[in-house]
Amino acid sequence: MTIRSLPATGRAVAKTAAAKAEASTGGHVLTRLRSDIVSSEFKPSARLKFAELTKRYDVGIGTLREALSQLASEGFVTVEAGKGFKVAPVSAEELVEITDLFISFEKRAIREAIAEGDEDWEANIVAVHHRLSLIEGLPWADRMERHAEWVQRHREFHEALVAACPGHWLLRLRTMMFDQLDRYRFVTKNASESQGRKKFDEHREIMLATIARDGDKAAELIEKHIRDTSDRALTILARNG
Amino acid sequence: MTIRSLPATGRAVAKTAAAKAEASTGGHVLTRLRSDIVSSEFKPSARLKFAELTKRYDVGIGTLREALSQLASEGFVTVEAGKGFKVAPVSAEELVEITDLFISFEKRAIREAIAEGDEDWEANIVAVHHRLSLIEGLPWADRMERHAEWVQRHREFHEALVAACPGHWLLRLRTMMFDQLDRYRFVTKNASESQGRKKFDEHREIMLATIARDGDKAAELIEKHIRDTSDRALTILARNG
DNA sequence: AACTCAAATATTTTCGAAAATACGACGTTG
DNA sequence: CAACGTCGTATTTTCGAAAATATTTGAGTT
Numbered sequence: 001m002t003i004r005s006l007p008a009t010g011r012a013v014a015k016t017a018a019a020k021a022e023a024s025t026g027g028h029v030l031t032r033l034r035s036d037i038v039s040s041e042f043k044p045s046a047r048l049k050f051a052e053l054t055k056r057y058d059v060g061i062g063t064l065r066e067a068l069s070q071l072a073s074e075g076f077v078t079v080e081a082g083k084g085f086k087v088a089p090v091s092a093e094e095l096v097e098i099t100d101l102f103i104s105f106e107k108r109a110i111r112e113a114i115a116e117g118d119e120d121w122e123a124n125i126v127a128v129h130h131r132l133s134l135i136e137g138l139p140w141a142d143r144m145e146r147h148a149e150w151v152q153r154h155r156e157f158h159e160a161l162v163a164a165c166p167g168h169w170l171l172r173l174r175t176m177m178f179d180q181l182d183r184y185r186f187v188t189k190n191a192s193e194s195q196g197r198k199k200f201d202e203h204r205e206i207m208l209a210t211i212a213r214d215g216d217k218a219a220e221l222i223e224k225h226i227r228d229t230s231d232r233a234l235t236i237l238a239r240n241g
Numbered sequence: 242m243t244i245r246s247l248p249a250t251g252r253a254v255a256k257t258a259a260a261k262a263e264a265s266t267g268g269h270v271l272t273r274l275r276s277d278i279v280s281s282e283f284k285p286s287a288r289l290k291f292a293e294l295t296k297r298y299d300v301g302i303g304t305l306r307e308a309l310s311q312l313a314s315e316g317f318v319t320v321e322a323g324k325g326f327k328v329a330p331v332s333a334e335e336l337v338e339i340t341d342l343f344i345s346f347e348k349r350a351i352r353e354a355i356a357e358g359d360e361d362w363e364a365n366i367v368a369v370h371h372r373l374s375l376i377e378g379l380p381w382a383d384r385m386e387r388h389a390e391w392v393q394r395h396r397e398f399h400e401a402l403v404a405a406c407p408g409h410w411l412l413r414l415r416t417m418m419f420d421q422l423d424r425y426r427f428v429t430k431n432a433s434e435s436q437g438r439k440k441f442d443e444h445r446e447i448m449l450a451t452i453a454r455d456g457d458k459a460a461e462l463i464e465k466h467i468r469d470t471s472d473r474a475l476t477i478l479a480r481n482g
Numbered sequence: 483a484a485c486t487c488a489a490a491t492a493t494t495t496t497c498g499a500a501a502a503t504a505c506g507a508c509g510t511t512g
Numbered sequence: 513c514a515a516c517g518t519c520g521t522a523t524t525t526t527c528g529a530a531a532a533t534a535t536t537t538g539a540g541t542t
Contacts, residue, residue: 049494050493061494062496082493083493084495
C-alpha cells in the first residue's frame with residue numbers, strides 16, 4: 001500500500017464519529033438524510049416515502065430503512081409499524097426542553113473537561129477556535145456565504161471544549177441534544193450582523209475562560225450563549241406559528 | 242366503528258413503546274436481541290455474525306441489520322464500518338456513570354411527575370406496584386422462578402412513577418439509561434432472600450412517598466434504592482474481574 | 483346522502499442473492 | 513526470515529423483487 005497522505009498540518013486529531021460514519025454508503029445516506037431534515041428540506045411531520053427517497057439518494061430500500069430507523073432512535077423521525085416514517089414534529093416546548101438538557105450536559109461536561117484536560121486538549125481548542133474565528137471574522141456577506149462551513153466549525157469548537165470530559169455517556173447524550181438543537185438553530189441562520197459579531201465575541205470569551213481553567217465562568221458563559229440562541233429561535237418559531 | 246373490546250380489568254393504560262415495537266417482526270427481533278445481550282447470552286465484546294444470527298432468530302439479513310443498527314444507537318452494540326457488529330463492552334466505570342445519569346434523570350422526572358400527576362397517574366402507580374408486590378411477596382423459591390416477570394413488572398413500576406413527567410426527552414433519556422442498567426442489574430439476579438425483602442420494602446416506601454406527593458422524600462429513596470443495586474453489581478463485577 | 487364492503491392501488495416490510503470488502507494463508511522475494 | 517503481495521475464504525454490505533399490509537376507490541345498499 002502506498003502512503004496515503006502526509007499530515008500536512010499538525011492536525012493529528014482522531015477521525016470524528018461523523019467522518020467514520022461517512023465511510024460506508026449507508027453512513028453517507030444517514031448523514032445526508034439527517035442534514036436534509038435539519039435544514040427543513042423535509043418539513044416537520046412530512047411523510048418519508050421510500051419511492052421518493054430511493055430516487056433522491058440513489059440507494060436501495062434496505063439501506064434507506066436502516067438509516068431511517070437510526071434517525072428514529074436519534075429522534076429525528078418517528079416510525080409507526082406498518083405506516084412508515086415521518087419527520088419528527090417540532091415545537092416550542094420541545095425546544096425549551098432540549099435547550100435545558102443540553103445546557104445541563106454541556107456545563108457538566110466542560111467542568112469535567114477543565115478538570116481533566118491536558119495540553120493537547122488545550123491546544124486543540126485554540127486551533128479549532130481559530131478556524132471558527134476565520135469565518136466569523138469575515139465581512140458579513142462572505143460570512144453568510146460560508147454558513148454551511150460555519151455550522152461545521154461551530155460544532156467542532158463546542159466539541160473540542162468538552163473533548164477531555166471522561167464521561168462517554170455524558171458526551172454521547174450531549175451530542176444527541178446538540179444535534180437536536182441544530183434543527184431549531186437552523187431557523188436563526190439569517191441573523192443580523194450585530195448578532196454575528198456578538199457570537200464572535202462570546203466564542204472568544206468561552207475559549208479564554210476554558211483555557212484559563214475557570215470552570216464556573218466557562219459554564220456560565222456557555223449557558224448564556226446557548227440560551228440566547230434558543231431564545232431567538234423561540235421568538236422566530238412563535239412568529240411563524 | 243364497533244367497540245374494540247371491553248377493558249376487562251381497569252387497566253386502561255396505553256400500549257407501551259416496547260409493546261408497539263413488538264408488532265412487526267423487525268421490532269420483535271430487536272427486542273429479543275436486546276434481551277439476549279442484557280442477559281449476557283451474547284458476552285460483552287463478542288462478535289455478532291449475521292450467519293449465526295439469521296439461524297438463531299430465523300429472520301433475513303436486512304431485518305437483522307436494521308435491529309443491530311438500532312441497538313448501536315442505543316449503545317448495546319458497537320459497529321465498525323466493514324467489520325460488522327460487536328456486543329458493547331461493560332466496565333465498572335461505565336456502570337458508575339450510567340448510574341449517576343440515571344439517578345439524576347429519575348430524580349428530576351419524579352419531582353416533575355409529582356408536581357403534574359393527576360388521579361389516573363396515582364391510581365396506576367398503586368395498581369402497578371400491587372402487581373410487583375404480588376411477585377416480591379412470594380416465597381423465595383417462587384419469587385426466583387418468576388424472575389423474568391419480576392424484571393418486567395419492576396420496569397413498569399419505575400415507569401409508572403415518572404409517567405406524569407411532561408418532559409418527553411427527559412423520559413426518553415431516562416429510559417435509555419434504565420435499559421443500560423439492565424445489563425448490569427442482570428449480574429445481581431441471584432440475590433439473597435434478605436436483599437429481596439429489602440427491595441420489597443423500598444418499593445413500598447417509594448410508592449407511598451410518591452402518592453403522598455413528597456418529592457424530596459421520593460427522590461431520596463429512589464437514589465438510595467438505585468445506588469444500592471448498582472453498588473452490589475459493582476462488587477460482583479470487581480470480584481469476577 | 484350515508485354507509486358498507488370488496489377490489490384495486492399504493493406503500494411498507496421482509497428476505498436472500500449478488501457485489502464489495504476484510505481477513506488469513508501461503509508462496510515469493512530481497 | 514521478515515516483508516510483501518497474491519490468492520482464496522469468510523463476512524459484511526447493498527440492492528430490489530416478492531410478500532404483507534395499509535389506503536383509496538367505487539359500486540351496491542339502505
